[in-house]
Structure formats: structure tokens, C-alpha cells
Amino acid sequence: MYLPRRNNTQTTNEAVPASCPTASKSQMMEERANLMHMMKLSIKVLLQSALSLGRSLDADHAPLQQFFVVMEHCLKHGLKVKKSFIGQNKSFFGPLELVEKLCPEASDIATSVRNLPELKTAVGRGRAWLYLALMQKKLADYLKVLIDNKHLLSEFYEPEALLMEEEGMVIVGLLVGLNVLDANLCLKGEDLDSQVGVIDFSLYLKDVQDLDGGKEHERITDVLDQKNYVEELNRHLSCTVGDLQTKIDGLEKTNSKLQEELAAATDRICSLQEEQQQLREQNELIRERSEKRVEITKQDTKVELETYKQTRQGLDEMYSDVWKQLKEEKKARLELEKELELQIGMKTEMEIAMKLLEKDTHEKQDTLVALRQQLEDVKAINLQMFHKVQNAESSLQQKNEAITSFEEKNNQVMSSMKQMEESSSLEKELKSEKEQRQALQRELLHEKDTSSLLQAELQQVEGLKKELRELQDEKAELQKVCDEQEQALQEMGLHLSQSKLKMEDIKEVNKALKGHTWLKDDEATHCKQCEKEFSISRRKHHCRNCGHIFCNTCSSNELALPSYPKPVRVCDSCHTLLLQRCSSSTGS
Structure with a gap:
């Protein structure tokens, strides 16, 4: 078996050196191998001594003390040094405190370690934590939880530390074998604070006498392993029995729930069937009404369309005739307007001439009166004024000729006035034609109103058609809902039959489990x-x-x-x- 490099009977903490910042990777690897071999030896010796003593150990048992020394060295391997104002602090209790956060079951150990008044150092607290974890038979579980979270361990350990490599999981597997031991350890603060980690290699050196008792130890370990297997099997069987009992309780609860759901489903099915019957009756009534309305509307629309076509044809003919007459009247009106403008121009000229003639006649009359007076004055005054009278007569004759010419002009004006009167009669006829045209326009508007009414009726017909289509769509939707409800009823019946079959299977399982x-x-x-x-x-x-x-x-x-x-x-x-x-x- 491979032993550490310094194979003296006793060594100090320096026999298995912890990692330092200047250590090389090869040295760290060699240290990991040495510590793993020492852990295997210490656990083997501890189990052998426990088998001989009846598996009940106390704090004075030497192999148990050596196991804790080796465990402490493994936990210190690759531990980072934390500097403070007091000095350097290198304790493995810091990583062990992480177990409380990762595993709530370890909170009791942490609180009890902190509440020990005699412990003054972090090393003593770490040793007390290891003692309590071993007594609870959960040391391997706690270290496995710690190793699984290496991202948290990296704050305390170097990357080449024992717990950060694969050797850590190997040590956890070795620690599982210690769960068969019953340890009764006394936690004394002074002893835990003042202990010096010394590994005694004399316990691990094989003696000749030990070779003779190897078979007996192997037989004892086999028997103990069988006993542990049987206990573990019994524990699993009890767990399965408990699980089966809970399943039975759950199945009974689900059975009661399914029965309640079945009753509710049957009630729901009855209500749905009644609603379905009512919907079918309403659907039939709506369909009959809609068919009647459609037939009536079809007949009305046919009659209205025929009347509309006839009236539209007559209106079109009438409109074409009126349009022709309107064009002819427009032409005649334009000609009359041109003639009227000419007559108005002539009338204005005649008025101006009449005014001028009236002025001349008034002036002539005034002069005539004056001349007559002068003539009378001349006749009365002197007959000698014969020459003057003749002259006056000649002038009078000239003026009479002028008056006759003026009378002729007056006659011409009177004829023009008659023409003006004739033009006014033409204007009256034009007004009457305008009134006839307006009457025709009013009739045209009336026909347009009737056509708009017919268009509105057509829109109503289209609305009735749209309403018919909506009723048909509603009927299709109701038919679809009815089909879906029938399908849901079928699925619910299938589900109920399946649940009945499941209930029968559960009852058979219960009978099988009970019988x-x-x-x-x-x-x-x-x-x-x-x-x-x-x-x-x-x-x-x-x-x-x-x-x-x-x-x-x-x-x-x-x-x-x-x-x-x-x-x-x-x-x-x-x-x-x-x-x-x-x-x-x-x-x-």
C-alpha cells in the first residue's frame, strides 16, 4: 500500500503538508494522493476496531481520534489564507458554515456549535461540527452537498485543493461506510481548541497476527453488511407500504370526487338535453317563420319589380319626350331672348327720342304762345307790321310743317309702342311656357321620388335577404352547437365509462392488496x-x-x-x- 513520503511512526502536522501559495501542481497532486490513502487506512482501521468493540465508540477511541485528525488535514488541504488586522487566519470552519445555507437540516449543528460557550477558536468549532455530523450519521451527506457546490467552495479553496478535485467525491464515498457506527462523543471546548493534529502511523502498519484474524473480520463484515442490507430493505418496504397507503387514500378521495363529478355530470347532461330540445323547437319555429317571410318577401318583390319595370319604362319614355321638348324650348327661349334684347334696345332708343320730342314740343308750344301774343300785340298795335306778320306766318308755316313732321314721328313711336306691347305678350307666353316647364320638372321630381322609394323598398328587400342569410347562419351555428353538445355528451359518456373501469381496477387493486x-x-x-x-x-x-x-x-x-x-x-x-x-x- 502506498504510504506518505515520511513514514515515521508519528508525525506532526507537517507530515502531510497543506497547500501554500507557492506549491506546485505536482506537489499538490502528491499531497492529495497521500491524504486519500490515509483516509482509506483510517476508515478501514476505524471500522475494524468498531466491529471488535460492538460499533459503539467514544471520544477516547484512538482510531476515531486519528480519523478526525486525517479529516481535518483533508479539510485544510488547499485552504486559502485570509489576512486580518490580527494576523493570518486559516480555519476550515468557514466552508462548513456553507452547509447550513445549502442544507437546512444542518442548521441544528451550526446553532449548537455556536451556542457552546467553551469554544473560543474557529478550529474548535470546526472539530465540534465534525463530531456532531458523525453522531448524526450525516457527515457524508453534508460533505457531498458542499462538494456539489464548487462555485461556493472556490472562495475558500485553491483550484488544486482536495475538495475541489475528484478525490473529494471518493472521500465522500468512503465516509458513507461510517453510517453503521454509533458514536457517543463529549464536546469539551478546551480539548477541542487545544488538540494538535498528529497522525499515528503505527495504527496502519500491518502485524503478522492481524493476518490470522483477517478471515474472521471479513466474515463479521459480511454479516454486518447483510444486516445493513436487510435493514435498508425493510426501510424501503415500509416506505413503499406507506406510499401505497397514501395512494389508496388518494384513490379513495379521487373516487369520491369522481362520484360527485359523475352526479354533477348526469345533472348537467339532463339540463343540456332539455336545453337541446328547447333549442331544436326554437330552431324549427325560426325556420318556419323565416321560410314564410322569405316566400312573402319573394312574392312582394316580384310584384314590386314588375311595377317598377313598367313605371320605369313609362318614365323613361316620358323623360325622353320632356327632354326633347326642353331642348326645343331652350332653343326658342334663346331666340326670344335675343329678340327681346333687340326690342328692349329699340324701346330704350324710342323712349329717349320721345323725351327729346316732348322737350321740343314743350319748347315749341311755349314759343307758339309767345308768338301768338306778339302777333296779337302786333295786330293790335299797328297794321304796318304786315311784313313782319308775313314773315311770322311763313315761320309759322315752317313750324307747322315741323309739327306735322313731329306728328309723323309720333305716329312712328306709337307703332313702335304697339310692337313693344306685342313683345310683352310674347314675354307672357314665355312665362307660361316657363310655368309649364316647372310643372314638368315637378312631375320629374315626383317620379324621382317614386324611384327613390322603389330603391328604398329594394334596399329593404336586400335587408330582408341579409336577415334571411343571418337567420340561416344562426341556424347553422345552432346546429353546430347542437352537434358539439352531442359530441361532448358522447365524450362525457366515454369518460364516465373509462372512470368506471378505472374505479373497478382500483377496487380490484384494493381487494388484491387487502386479500x-x-x-x-x-x-x-x-x-x-x-x-x-x-x-x-x-x-x-x-x-x-x-x-x-x-x-x-x-x-x-x-x-x-x-x-x-x-x-x-x-x-x-x-x-x-x-x-x-x-x-x-x-x-x-
Whole structure:
């Protein structure tokens, strides 16, 4: 066996040196190997001494003390040095405090270690923590949790430390074997603070006498291992029994819930069937009404369309005639407007001429009066004024000629006035034509209103068609809802049948669990079916359904049972019985 480099009988802490910042990787690897071999030796010696003493150890047991010394060296390997104002602090209690955060079960150990008043140093607290973890038989579990979280250990250890490498998991596997020991350790603060970690190699050097008792120790360890296996098997069986009991309770609860859900589902099915019947009746009524309305609307629309087509044809003809007349009237109106403008221009000229003539006549009359007065004055005054009178007469004659010319002009003006009167009569006729045109326009507007009414009725017809389509869509949706409800009822019935089958399976499992007992291996010496005696070649096999013991030929069948996730071994009789149940359940 490979021992550390310094193989003296006793060494100090320097025999297995801890890592320092200047150590090389090869030296750290050699130190890890030495510490792992020392851990294997210390655990082996501790288990051998515990077997001889009856597995109950106390603090004065030398192999146990040496185990704690080696464990302390393993925890110190590669530990980083923390500097403070007092000095350098190198304690392994800091990493052990992380277990309290990672595993809540270790909080009791941490609080009890902190509450010990006699402990003054961190090394003493770390040793007390190791003592308590060993007494709880959870030292391997706590260290495994610590090693699984290496990202937290990197704050305390170097990358090449023992706990940061694969050797840490190997040591955890070795520590699992210490769970068979019962340690009764006394926590004294002075002893824990003042202990010096010295490894005694004399315990690990083999003696000749130890070779003779090796077989006996091996036999004892085999017996103890078998005992531990049986205890572990019993613990697993009790756990499975508890799990089965909880499953049975849960299945009973689910059974009651399923029965309640079944009752509620049946009530729901009845209510849904009633609603379905009501919906079908309403659907029939709506369909009949909609068909009647559609027929009525179709007939009305046909009549209205025929009348509309006839009125539209007459209106189109009337509109074309009115349009032609309107064009002709527009042409005549334009011509009349041109003539009227000419007549108005002539009338204005005649008015201006009449005004001028009136002025001239007034002036002439005034002059005539004045002349007559002068003539009378001349006749009365002197007959000698004959020449003047003749002259006056000649001038008077000229003026009379002018008056006749003016009268002729007046006659012309009067004729023009008559023409103006005729133009005014034409204007009256034009107004009457305008009124007729307005009447025609009013009739045209009335026809447009009737066409708009017909268009509104057509829109109403389209709305009725749209409403018919909506009613048809609603009918389709109601039919779809009805189909979905029928499908849901079918699925619910299928689900209820499946739940009934599950309930029957659960009842059968409960009956099987209550009625059948698991027969022990010692109680059976012959196969229950063929009654052949068991031997080395004819092994015992349990039927997972009835619990009895059979040979391999009588229990070579495998079936899936509700209490097992995979197919398990059953006997021939249980196999045929279960197949009959399955065929009857599938046939129903």
C-alpha cells in the first residue's frame, strides 16, 4: 500500500503538508494522493476496531481520534489564507458554515456549535461540527452537498485543493461506510481548541497476527453488511407500504370526487338535453317563420319589380319626350331672348327720342304762345307790321310743317309702342311656357321620388335577404352547437365509462392488496402450482398479484398491473384471471 513520503511512526502536522501559495501542481497532486490513502487506512482501521468493540465508540477511541485528525488535514488541504488586522487566519470552519445555507437540516449543528460557550477558536468549532455530523450519521451527506457546490467552495479553496478535485467525491464515498457506527462523543471546548493534529502511523502498519484474524473480520463484515442490507430493505418496504397507503387514500378521495363529478355530470347532461330540445323547437319555429317571410318577401318583390319595370319604362319614355321638348324650348327661349334684347334696345332708343320730342314740343308750344301774343300785340298795335306778320306766318308755316313732321314721328313711336306691347305678350307666353316647364320638372321630381322609394323598398328587400342569410347562419351555428353538445355528451359518456373501469381496477387493486399477503421466502418450500420442491436450480419467484411463491415455469408470464409502472411477473392463474378481466372490460 502506498504510504506518505515520511513514514515515521508519528508525525506532526507537517507530515502531510497543506497547500501554500507557492506549491506546485505536482506537489499538490502528491499531497492529495497521500491524504486519500490515509483516509482509506483510517476508515478501514476505524471500522475494524468498531466491529471488535460492538460499533459503539467514544471520544477516547484512538482510531476515531486519528480519523478526525486525517479529516481535518483533508479539510485544510488547499485552504486559502485570509489576512486580518490580527494576523493570518486559516480555519476550515468557514466552508462548513456553507452547509447550513445549502442544507437546512444542518442548521441544528451550526446553532449548537455556536451556542457552546467553551469554544473560543474557529478550529474548535470546526472539530465540534465534525463530531456532531458523525453522531448524526450525516457527515457524508453534508460533505457531498458542499462538494456539489464548487462555485461556493472556490472562495475558500485553491483550484488544486482536495475538495475541489475528484478525490473529494471518493472521500465522500468512503465516509458513507461510517453510517453503521454509533458514536457517543463529549464536546469539551478546551480539548477541542487545544488538540494538535498528529497522525499515528503505527495504527496502519500491518502485524503478522492481524493476518490470522483477517478471515474472521471479513466474515463479521459480511454479516454486518447483510444486516445493513436487510435493514435498508425493510426501510424501503415500509416506505413503499406507506406510499401505497397514501395512494389508496388518494384513490379513495379521487373516487369520491369522481362520484360527485359523475352526479354533477348526469345533472348537467339532463339540463343540456332539455336545453337541446328547447333549442331544436326554437330552431324549427325560426325556420318556419323565416321560410314564410322569405316566400312573402319573394312574392312582394316580384310584384314590386314588375311595377317598377313598367313605371320605369313609362318614365323613361316620358323623360325622353320632356327632354326633347326642353331642348326645343331652350332653343326658342334663346331666340326670344335675343329678340327681346333687340326690342328692349329699340324701346330704350324710342323712349329717349320721345323725351327729346316732348322737350321740343314743350319748347315749341311755349314759343307758339309767345308768338301768338306778339302777333296779337302786333295786330293790335299797328297794321304796318304786315311784313313782319308775313314773315311770322311763313315761320309759322315752317313750324307747322315741323309739327306735322313731329306728328309723323309720333305716329312712328306709337307703332313702335304697339310692337313693344306685342313683345310683352310674347314675354307672357314665355312665362307660361316657363310655368309649364316647372310643372314638368315637378312631375320629374315626383317620379324621382317614386324611384327613390322603389330603391328604398329594394334596399329593404336586400335587408330582408341579409336577415334571411343571418337567420340561416344562426341556424347553422345552432346546429353546430347542437352537434358539439352531442359530441361532448358522447365524450362525457366515454369518460364516465373509462372512470368506471378505472374505479373497478382500483377496487380490484384494493381487494388484491387487502386479500393477498406477501408470502415470505422462508415460509415456502414447494411451488404452489406444481408443488415441486425448490432447490438451487429451481429458484423462488413471487407473483406480484397474489403474493405467493412459484417456480420459474409456473410464473413466467408478465403483465402490467396498476400498482407497477412496468410489466411484472405473475403466475399462470393470475395471468388467465387478469386476461379475462381485460377482455370483459374491453367488450363492455
